[in-house]
Amino acid sequence: STPGxxxxxxxxxxxxxxxxxxxxxxFTRQQxxxxxxxxxxxxxxxxxxPTVRADYQTVRTYTELELNENPIPYNQYNEKLISLNSRAGxxxxxxxxxxxxxxxxxxxxxxxxxDNVQLALECPRPSVTLNPDPIxxxxxxxLWNGGVGNYEIEYGEFGFVRGTxxxxxxxxxxxxxxxxxxxxxxDFYVRKICSxxxxxxxxxxxxxxTLEYGARCAEPIEITEALPxxxxxxxxxxxxxxxxxxxxxASTCGGTGNYLESLDVVxxxxxxxxxxxxxxxxxxxxxxxxxxx
Numbered sequence: 001s002t003p004g005x006x007x008x009x010x011x012x013x014x015x016x017x018x019x020x021x022x023x024x025x026x027f028t029r030q031q032x033x034x035x036x037x038x039x040x041x042x043x044x045x046x047x048x049x050p051t052v053r054a055d056y057q058t059v060r061t062y063t064e065l066e067l068n069e070n071p072i073p074y075n076q077y078n079e080k081l082i083s084l085n086s087r088a089g090x091x092x093x094x095x096x097x098x099x100x101x102x103x104x105x106x107x108x109x110x111x112x113x114x115d116n117v118q119l120a121l122e123c124p125r126p127s128v129t130l131n132p133d134p135i136x137x138x139x140x141x142x143l144w145n146g147g148v149g150n151y152e153i154e155y156g157e158f159g160f161v162r163g164t165x166x167x168x169x170x171x172x173x174x175x176x177x178x179x180x181x182x183x184x185x186x187d188f189y190v191r192k193i194c195s196x197x198x199x200x201x202x203x204x205x206x207x208x209x210t211l212e213y214g215a216r217c218a219e220p221i222e223i224t225e226a227l228p229x230x231x232x233x234x235x236x237x238x239x240x241x242x243x244x245x246x247x248x249x250a251s252t253c254g255g256t257g258n259y260l261e262s263l264d265v266v267x268x269x270x271x272x273x274x275x276x277x278x279x280x281x282x283x284x285x286x287x288x289x290x291x292x293x
Contacts, residue, residue, distance in 0.1 A: 031111030039099040123194035128206040137182035150193040158185035183212040217253040220268040235263035
């Protein structure tokens with residue numbers, strides 16, 4: 001081999017008519033663990049003669065790092081989806097082309113393994129624009145746009161890498177998840193399953209934050225230690241989750257007025273004996289504060 005020489009290896013699919021919302025789907029992996037500098041290209045040609053390489057146009061190029069994205073190891077298959085909607089109405093040859101530029105005289109470059117190649121109508125990717133509702137300290141009802149259907153969900157603490165989170169499924173455009181940690185940031189992803197072997201792309205990560213204990217009447221800060229008890233905090237941590245829409249209900253901790261109209265924190269203490277209890281608050285100079293018992 002000559003330094004700077006470009007080597008190409010081609011694999012061409014049979015000629016196919018491209019439909020509206022057509023998508024190329026295939027599973028792929030590499031052979032070598034380290035980055036060899038190989039490029040992997042998808043090219044298309046309308047020429048009835050598939051051997052005229054000059055007529056092929058590149059629609060997608062992957063580097064080795066892009067072909068098996070972190071955390072997927074080099075020797076594990078992963079699926080790629082490429083939209084061909086801009087080519088609707090055309091009759092195409094689709095080629096998989098491995099390209100390697102020799103840095104020296106020794107032949108090098110990685111391999112390209114491809115499996116389960118198909119053309120399928122694109123499965124629409126769901127979008128997430130709504131905050132979970134309801135959201136509590138340890139549970140959240142995730143919501144997304146996409147209508148009734150089969151969905152896969154993955155969630156985990158903020159910043160987790162997709163593929164390492166907690167998987168789940170749903171047959172509607174919502175999912176109640178439990179076992180979360182109070183006051184914690186989470187991400188979740190969702191994709192739609194249109195049929196066997198035809199799934200949408202994953203939605204972008206959507207961030208949500210579980211409530212702190214004390215933010216709602218139903219999940220107060222429990223005072224379980226012996227009196228006297230004291231706590232120093234800021235109601236900004238807990239937000240304004242106590243509503244005034246149903247006076248006297250559990251949502252207002254039994255209140256009938258506007259005592260809890262703004263930022264609140266809820267405590268609960270169950271007395272172990274009959275007697276008097278003194279409750280006081282130091283607002284540290286902040287006005288318009290109070291205690292409701």
